[in-house]
Amino acid sequence: MTLSLFLAVAVGGLVGAPSRYLLDRAISGRTQTNRPWGTFVINLTGSLLLGFLTGTTMTGHLSEVGKALLGTGFCGAYTTFSTFSFESVRLLEDGRIVDAAGNVVMSVAVGLAAAAAGLAIGLAT
Amino acid sequence: MTSAGDGTQRIPLDPDVDFGPADAAVPGHGQRRTRQAEAVIVVALACGGVLGAVSRYAISLALPTEAGRFPWGTFLVNVSGSAALGFLLVLVIEHFPRGRLARPVLGTGFLGAYTTFSTFTVEAIDLVRAGHAGTAIAYVAGSVFAGLLAVWAGMRSARIALRAERWLQEAT
Numbered sequence: 001m002t003l004s005l006f007l008a009v010a011v012g013g014l015v016g017a018p019s020r021y022l023l024d025r026a027i028s029g030r031t032q033t034n035r036p037w038g039t040f041v042i043n044l045t046g047s048l049l050l051g052f053l054t055g056t057t058m059t060g061h062l063s064e065v066g067k068a069l070l071g072t073g074f075c076g077a078y079t080t081f082s083t084f085s086f087e088s089v090r091l092l093e094d095g096r097i098v099d100a101a102g103n104v105v106m107s108v109a110v111g112l113a114a115a116a117a118g119l120a121i122g123l124a125t
Numbered sequence: 126m127t128s129a130g131d132g133t134q135r136i137p138l139d140p141d142v143d144f145g146p147a148d149a150a151v152p153g154h155g156q157r158r159t160r161q162a163e164a165v166i167v168v169a170l171a172c173g174g175v176l177g178a179v180s181r182y183a184i185s186l187a188l189p190t191e192a193g194r195f196p197w198g199t200f201l202v203n204v205s206g207s208a209a210l211g212f213l214l215v216l217v218i219e220h221f222p223r224g225r226l227a228r229p230v231l232g233t234g235f236l237g238a239y240t241t242f243s244t245f246t247v248e249a250i251d252l253v254r255a256g257h258a259g260t261a262i263a264y265v266a267g268s269v270f271a272g273l274l275a276v277w278a279g280m281r282s283a284r285i286a287l288r289a290e291r292w293l294q295e296a297t
Binding site for chain 1: 136142167173175179206207237240250254
């Protein structure tokens with residue numbers, strides 16, 4: 001059982017990390033702005049999805065292996081905390097304190113709202 | 126925090142996709158990578174992602190979070206991964222600028238997948254729903270503050286280490 005959970009997490013990570021890279025690149029290539037929107041969109045959508053998966057696990061619609069594959073593996077690897085922190089510190093280093101504060105506050109607030117919304121939808125289904 | 130001339134300018138804002146002027150995929154940064162080179166990077170990055178996700182899962186099993194308690198496992202993962210990313214990016218960009226695999230594999234792949242934003246937000250919402258709003262606020266504020274401090278400390282440590290390395294090379 002433990003082995004199948006580890007395998008599920010591994011497969012989720014195998015897909016999640018390159019998904020983040022490809023989507024981030026697509027967004028960065030289209031937006032000529034001074035804020036890291038790629039990571040923002042990724043963390044928002046990943047929080048929404050993980051909230052949903054957590055809700056469906058609570059209601060018994062998703063198995064433990066399914067949660068490990070899609071939640072811990074995919075969503076965990078797709079979203080990233082280190083890049084979010086790094087980008088905020090880089091903005092601070094550039095002296096762009098308003099952009100840095102905006103990135104931190106918006107990422108956290110919108111991420112929490114997305115997680116709450118996902119959880120509510122997951123519990124209702 | 127830093128001054129011009131110590132390499133800060135060369136460190137990109139979004140380190141997940143911008144691997145530097147020599148091969149950047151971001152417009153305005155010279156030649157785009159070939160399709161084959163791009164495929165190698167995506168595969169290598171996916172391998173890093175597997176190791177990162179499995180490492181995070183192993184730590185979450187070793188440090189399980191009891192309902193209503195501060196999620197120390199995810200906190201430790203996110204703070205250590207942030208410190209490691211700060212250290213790695215300065216080290217690779219300033220000391221191994223010709224390296225092409227270290228950043229996609231270790232940075233975007235491993236550390237990107239090792240750390241997680243979605244588990245962090247869902248755990249915080251879980252705490253609020255269970256009536257532990259104080260713990261949720263401490264978790265959110267603590268993770269963000271410690272994460273930023275960890276990136277800064279990682280970058281700073283790498284710069285000190287590189288300066289010591291240069292000094293030793295000149296002195297010996």
